[in-house]
Amino acid sequence: MSETIAALATPPGRGAIAIVRVSGPDVRAIAARVVPSAALQPHYAHYGAILDERGETIDRGVALFAQAPHSYTGEDTLELQIHGSPIVAREVLRALLALGARPAEPGEFTRRAFMHGKLDLHAAAAVADLIDAETRSAARAALANLGGGLANEVNALRARFTAIVEDCSGAIDFPDEVPDPDRARVQHELDAIGAALQRLQRDGEVGRLVREGITVAIVGPPNAGKSSLLNALLGEERAIVSEIAGTTRDTIEESIAIDGVGVRLVDTAGIRDHADRLEAAGIERSQRALAAARIALVVLDGSAPLTSDARALLARTSADARVVFFNKADLGEIGAREAAIPDAISGSVYEPGTIRALRAALARVGWGGEAPDLERPHLASAREFAAVNAALHALEAARETLRAGEPVDLVVGDLQEAHAALGHVTGDVAAEEVLGGVFRRFCIGK
């Protein structure tokens, strides 16, 4: 029998109300002491005195009781909504502990929900992602995962593995009665499952983008118009712009959203070969920003012949994910034509059409140009990616066996392995240390 746990669910400190939660087998007995005035009825709000273990009133508040299994944790739970005073909250918690509850560990309520099958491990982890979300799109992505749709998808794939294994096992156990499964059909089915697993990975990459956003380093020679471009993308005069080369000395970061994805723009000091000491320190930071960014937005003055600095930067970023922008087209396009870089954008930061084209180019290089579907559940952690990878490896081994002309039933071991690997996503197969890792990052009281 599990222990009864209690915790403050709202942030510590003063507030309008505080919520204390209790979950476990002793909830009814504890409630009879703490809120004796209420004849506890599940899913009703009872207002009344809240007493300590000696029967003294601590506060007046609302008690909500939920009966197992119809509660968040799947156990009997009691939620006390009290006045948001740290003293009152501490007294209520103290009384609950005196009555036999113990303090909850971080995420223990959600962990119990998982243990009682209220949500799968993927959805449980999404609870923490939602609480930790720092952008609206990250919150929406976490909410999509909370819905549990991914577990259904993964379980459907697991069932397909099981079906093949059963077909093969029948033929192994009763070789005279059950015919060998049809090789071509098994092969076809494994191809289809492999494609579905790869799609899971791709969706997961997009989800990661949405959650984490991307960083774009705006780099180029001095005076090319990098800071002007930052301002144009932001729609405000954030960075100082001047006709003096070397205006920006330190990196400047600001965020915008494109297709709902957070894009961190880093304006940098103009990179050139001959610079004084102060400028060189700025250039050093530009180089670091460039190395750390996911996309290089290379800004060049397209109206003048290409300088050696411009050529050096083009050569250096040629293998990177980049967008090349020839600015100042209102003054001419000599440099732009000279460089003849396919996909490069020629225009002016003062032209709204150019800014639209640059946003579209960032979306194309960043996530293939198609707006990510924020409502779609997706793989959300390195642990889940690793599980799908392991399943794909086992699946590939099975396909190899078939391609080599081996008997069909030889794939059973690999398919069982793939089936087990996918169980790590939903939590059907989860070691204690994995669960510990998932729930450790939760708040206490969730």
Ligand SMILES: Nc1nc2c(ncn2[C@@H]2O[C@H](COP(=O)(O)OP(=O)(O)OP(=O)(O)O)[C@@H](O)[C@H]2O)c(=O)[nH]1
């Ligand atoms: N004609 C024209 N001038 C531009 C354009 N974009 C920027 N400029 C001018 O170019 C000069 C340099 O612009 P900045 O945005 O400061 O250039 P930067 O690349 O940030 O320069 P550093 O910070 O010195 O590296 C300013 O005088 C801008 O007004 C453009 O599209 N057309």
Ligand SMILES: [Mg+2]
């Ligand atoms: Mg600048």
